Amino acid sequence: MMRAFFIDKDAVAHWIRHLARSHTVYFPQRAGQSGFRFKPVGETTEIQFDRYHPTLSPPGKKLTPAEEPLFRYRKRGDEAPELVPILDRSPRILAGVRPCDLKGIHLMDQVNREGHGDPHYLTRRTHSTLMAHDCLQPCDAACFCDAVGSLGWRENADIFLTSIDDHILIEVQTPAGETLIQGMDFPVCQEVASVKARAEAQRAKPFGRQFHADLARIPTLIANQWHAPVWEKHVEACFSCGSCNLVCPTCYCFDVHDDFDLTDINAGQRTRTWDGCMLPRFAEVAGGHNFRSNPAARQRHRVKRKFEYLTERFAEGSFCTGCGRCGRQCTTGIDIFDIVNDLIDHAEANS
Numbered sequence: 431m432m433r434a435f436f437i438d439k440d441a442v443a444h445w446i447r448h449l450a451r452s453h454t455v456y457f458p459q460r461a462g463q464s465g466f467r468f469k470p471v472g473e474t475t476e477i478q479f480d481r482y483h484p485t486l487s488p489p490g491k492k493l494t495p496a497e498e499p500l501f502r503y504r505k506r507g508d509e510a511p512e513l514v515p516i517l518d519r520s521p522r523i524l525a526g527v528r529p530c531d532l533k534g535i536h537l538m539d540q541v542n543r544e545g546h547g548d549p550h551y552l553t554r555r556t557h558s559t560l561m562a563h564d565c566l567q568p569c570d571a572a573c574f575c576d577a578v579g580s581l582g583w584r585e586n587a588d589i590f591l592t593s594i595d596d597h598i599l600i601e602v603q604t605p606a607g608e609t610l611i612q613g614m615d616f617p618v619c620q621e622v623a624s625v626k627a628r629a630e631a632q633r634a635k636p637f638g639r640q641f642h643a644d645l646a647r648i649p650t651l652i653a654n655q656w657h658a659p660v661w662e663k664h665v666e667a668c669f670s671c672g673s674c675n676l677v678c679p680t681c682y683c684f685d686v687h688d689d690f691d692l693t694d695i696n697a698g699q700r701t702r703t704w705d706g707c708m709l710p711r712f713a714e715v716a717g718g719h720n721f722r723s724n725p726a727a728r729q730r731h732r733v734k735r736k737f738e739y740l741t742e743r744f745a746e747g748s749f750c751t752g753c754g755r756c757g758r759q760c761t762t763g764i765d766i767f768d769i770v771n772d773l774i775d776h777a778e779a780n781s
């Protein structure tokens with residue numbers, strides 16, 4: 431049975447800085463006036479748990495860098511080419527991960543384990559420890575984590591933290607989490623259930639924005655709306671910049687390119703870079719045909735991926751975690767939450 435501790439916040443902050451002496455620890459830190467970024471923790475880093483605004487880039491992106499070398503290759507004569515994979519085995523701790531982003535990592539685990547699996551993601555993931563932190567209040571007006579079942583998500587955390595007043599409940603959930611607590615003389619919490627009940631009493635109810643229909647009905651409601659006017663309505667102001675894709679914890683499309691070694695034409699390296707389905711040329715194929723040249727078709731594809739296609743493929747309630755990043759970052763305020771609600775309303779009105 432895994433242990434739990436209930437200690438004051440300063441001691442938890444000290445512990446995280448202590449871990450950073452021997453590990454690369456990422457924790458959300460202030461960046462600019464109101465923003466936060468997951469940055470490496472140092473000796474003097476301010477570790478605070480109460481003020482948080484979702485980071486521009488979700489912590490799961492530490493597992494899939496924007497540009498990533500995949501393998502080096504060399505061909506000798508008639509022999510099969512020699513491929514040398516490039517795998518990142520450096521250990522890291524992602525700390526202060528909020529439930530929506532923890533669920534995002536869980537969803538990316540499903541994607542990257544499917545079929546042959548992605549060795550690059552899975553190698554980083556194997557060497558990553560997750561220390562999550564619960565949210566008892568909505569982080570801002572844009573989030574809708576409760577509506578998509580992300581609020582309180584904890585299953586893939588190695589350590590789960592819950593702030594209650596000036597203390598934090600530390601729940602160790604895995605052997606990897608137990609390793610991080612070794613050497614600390616925290617007193618074991620004997621009243622976990624009552625401490626958790628206190629936290630639950632402090633959780634906002636209702637919590638953030640809610641859809642006009644239950645999550646379980648949304649895939650069916652969206653599936654029947656290929657020609658709904660909602661798709662056109664929500665791209666009237668779209669620049670097709672792809673920001674919504676790039677900040678999303680569950681967007682994972684990429685492109686690859688080969689860089690030849692100019693001193694040895696038989697050798698080189700393959701690299702992948704993020705791509706995004708909202709970018710105009712994403713669906714362009716050989717011959718120049720673009721089977722999603724219209725921005726409304728691209729928006730439809732993005733929304734259906736999050737709420738229909740991937741949910742069916744992986745038997746998950748939603749591939750949108752409700753983090754609100756895409757709406758928050760959109761220059762013209764296009765919000766997937768509004769799109770889904772409009773689709774629900776349109777479906778109900780036409781049923």
Ligand code: SF4
Nearest residue numbers: 528530565569573575
């Ligand atoms: S979207 Fe929900 S889970 Fe994510 S940071 Fe905001 S309140 Fe927390």
Ligand code: SF4
Nearest residue numbers: 678750751753754756
């Ligand atoms: S679609 Fe938007 S709200 Fe949903 S997970 Fe992606 S960025 Fe967050």
